Amino acid sequence: MKRCRQCTLPETYPGITFDTQGVCQFCRTYGEGESIRQRRATLRERFAQLLATERRPNGYDCLVAYSGGKDSSYLLALLAREYGARPLALTLDNGFLSPQALVNMDRVTQSLGVDHLIIKVPVEIMRQIYARSQRQPLFAAKTLQRGSAICMACIGLVKFLALRCAIERQIPFVAFGWSPGQVPLSGTLIKSQPAMIRAMQRATFEPLYAVVGEAVRPYFLEERHFRAADRFPYLVGPLAFSPYREDRIMASIESLGWKRPTDTDANSSNCLLNSLANRVHKRQFHFHPYEFEIAGLVREGILSREEGLARLTAGEDAQLIHRLEERLRPSTD
Secondary structure, three states, X not given: OOEOXXXXXXXXXXXXXXXXXXXXXXHHHOOOOOOHHHHHHHHHHHHHHHHHHHOOOOOXXXXXXXXXXXXXXXXXXXXXXXXXXXXXXXXXXXXXXXXXXXXXXXXXXXXXXXXXXXXXXXXXXXXXXXXXXXXOOOOOOOHHHOOOHHHHHHHHHHHHHHHHHHHHHOOOEEEOOOOOOOOOHHHOEEEOOHHHHHHHHHHHHHHHXXXXXXXXXXXXXXXXXXXXXXXXXXXXXXXXXXXXXXXXXXXXXXXXXXXXXXXXXXXXXXXXXXXXXXXXXXXXXXXXXXXXXXXXXXXXXXXXXXXHHHHHHOOOOHHHHHHHHHHHOOOOO
């Protein structure tokens, strides 16, 4: 398979083009305009200023979408220790978290003194969503260029549940552990607005509602939330504009008691289902759902091209896939 000679994007990635040297258009335009380093510094300063202005003396400064994985664990530590924020960690337990991820969440939040709210979704809801995503894509093709349908379903639930919680609790920021390869800098610090969130929510809610009906509604905003425009929080991805080195991240979170799970695939540090999600996505679309993120990390110099390719070509655990497929089968009761 032909891949970009600078990053890792394959010829099967939607809309990709290569120049005569075999370099993709994403690499050719990377870094054009204002210095990326300067843009990151500006965003860090802006976030620090906003945090100081919006700080809640008697409440939470920030709600963190906490998966228990490597990046979101580091994000908690970054906010609590370097920014001096008081975060509330929010976890959506989809029923497929690694046991070690659950242990890691407890260790990290306890070490940092961070309050932790866990919402456990009924297994049948997730089973129906995951089973449908294996038969047909749930979301728009553009959305699925950045991740599998299975992951996007969970991410959507987490995102809007976090927004709902932040609005209700008047928390001024919702933070996500986006890596520098997952999101453009322009999207790492924005003030959410009702119209924008309504459109975003519709694109996630409607496909999930078609699968499980009213059972999914409690995880999304209601009209009463949209009427509280003054409570809409900032959406922020501090890792994307902070120094991001995997050795530094691992050292930081391991000092809090975090340990890498041994039962997840090469691209996840918390979710057992990721292996199945990757396999389904590759079968449906002929490219790995982590292609865009890994290519971005290579472009940033965070991973070498060889390291990126190793993550993308690592095979799935056949026994784990079998166990997951058994769990996802409809009940015969």
